Amino acid sequence: MDATIGQNGLKLMVGDITLQKTDVIVNAANGTLLGGGGVDGAIHKAAGEEILDACKRVREEELSGRQLPTGEAVITKGYNLPASYVIHTVGPVWEGGTANEPTLLASCYENAMQMALKHQLTSIAFPSISTGVYSFPVEFAADIALTTLVSFLKEHPFGQVMITLFSEADYDVYKTSLEKIMEEK
Ligand code: AR6
Numbered sequence: 001m002d003a004t005i006g007q008n009g010l011k012l013m014v015g016d017i018t019l020q021k022t023d024v025i026v027n028a029a030n031g032t033l034l035g036g037g038g039v040d041g042a043i044h045k046a047a048g049e050e051i052l053d054a055c056k057r058v059r060e061e062e063l064s065g066r067q068l069p070t071g072e073a074v075i076t077k078g079y080n081l082p083a084s085y086v087i088h089t090v091g092p093v094w095e096g097g098t099a100n101e102p103t104l105l106a107s108c109y110e111n112a113m114q115m116a117l118k119h120q121l122t123s124i125a126f127p128s129i130s131t132g133v134y135s136f137p138v139e140f141a142a143d144i145a146l147t148t149l150v151s152f153l154k155e156h157p158f159g160q161v162m163i164t165l166f167s168e169a170d171y172d173v174y175k176t177s178l179e180k181i182m183e184e185k
Contacts, residue, residue, distance in 0.1 A: 001175050001178060001179075003150075003178060003182055005150055005153040005154055006153060006154055006157065007157050008153040008156075008157065008158050008159060008160070008161065009159070009160045009161065010146075010149060010150065010153060010161045010162075010163075010178070011160065011161070011162045011163070012162075012163050012165065012171060012174050012175055012178060013162060013163070013164055013165070013171070014164075014165050014166070014167070014168055014170075014171045015164045015165075015166075016042070016164070016166070017039060017042070017043070017125050017126075017127050017164040018042050018043055018045075018046035018047075018081060019082065020082065020083055020125040020162065020164060021082045021083065022083055022123035022124055022125040022160065022162060023083065023084055023085060023116070023121035023122060023123045023124065024075075024078070024083055024084065024085040024086065024087055024116055024119075024121045024123070024124050024125075025043065025078070025081065025083040025085075025086055025087075025124070025125045025126075025164075026073075026086070026087045026088075026089060026112050026124065026125065026126045026127065026129070027039065027040055027043045027086050027087065027088045027089070027127075028040060028089070028090075028091050028127050028128075028129045028130065028132070028134075029068070029088040029089065029090055030090060031067030031068050031069065031070070031090050032059075032067055033055035033056075033058060033059055033067075033068055033074070033088055034052065034055065034056075035052060035055075036133075037133060038132045038133055039127045039132070039166075043081070043086060046080060046081055047078055047079040047080050047081045047086065048079045048080040050077075050079040050080075051076055051077075051078075051079050051086065054076035054077060054079075055076060055088065058074045058076065058088075062074060068088065068089075068090050069090070070090045070091070070092050070104050071089070071090065071092070071103075071104040071105075071107030071108055071111065072089065072090065072107070072111055073087050073088065073089040073108065073111040073112045073114075073115045074087070074088050074115075075087050075088070075115055075119060076088065083125070084121075085119065085121065087112045087115050087116065087124075089108040089111060089112050089129065090108070091104070091105055091108050091129040091130030091134050091136065092104040092105055092130055092134065092136065093130075093134045093135070094130065094134060094135040094136040094137065097140075101130075101136065102140070102144055105129065105130055105136060105141060105144045105145070106144050106147075106148045108129050108130075109126070109129070109144075109145055109148040109149055109152070110148055110152060112124070112126070113149070113152045113156070113158070113161075116158070117156060117158060121159075122158065122159030122160065123159050123160040123161075123162070124158075124159075124160070124161055124162070125161075125162040125163070125164050126145070126149075126161070126162070126163050126164070127163075127164055127165075127166070128141060128142070128145070128163070128165055128166070128170055128174070129141070129145070131170070138170055138173050139173055139177070142170075142173050142174045142176075142177040142178075143177050143181075145163065145174075146163075146174065146177050146178050146181050147181060149161055149163075150181055150182075
């Protein structure tokens with residue numbers, strides 16, 4: 001599905017984010033930035049070992065050795081990926097909805113977009129942050145992701161935003177949510 005918001009495009013597709021040729025892809029990482037399973041593992045594997053070294057440097061140089069807080073974002077190169085850059089963000093673990101999870105998830109999308117703008121990137125691909133290992137309900141996550149992205153794109157000339165869903169089922173959830181948001185627009 002394709003939507004147009006101002007001068008910007010917002011596209012939903014089913015696919016593997018590691019194959020996307022956007023300027024930047026977003027990683028649903030954990031605070032250590034040292035890799036893991038799911039999309040994080042796939043991105044580290046496809047980018048090669050240099051991305052792990054880059055993440056370690058970010059931890060040391062930008063975070064004074066601390067973990068990346070939930071909702072925040074950092075950037076590295078993409079190394080062996082088709083994408084030139086990777087923005088690593090940490091989604092919230094779903095704890096039932098009482099631990100500020102919706103706001104933190106919105107921050108992931110907002111901060112990733114701000115980071116992409118700051119680096120003058122004009123195309124970005126997101127996965128469905130937090131809806132795998134971190135168990136955020138996908139219907140709720142889709143509404144938050146798309147509401148945040150649509151309002152960002154209304155306010156900023158950016159370029160192309162793509163959400164790369166890993167299953168037809170997730171695609172259908174995001175499509176239903178985007179159709180509803182575009183009707184309300
Ligand atoms: N391309 C696109 N989407 C993918 C891919 C891929 N190659 N692989 C998986 N997905 P998850 P989280 C989908 O668990 O919930 C990691 O271990 C997947 O089907 O990757 O934010 C990190 O290190 C799901 O829809 O991320 C953290 O510890 C979505 O990506 C933790 O998992 C997100 O699932 C983060 O958990």
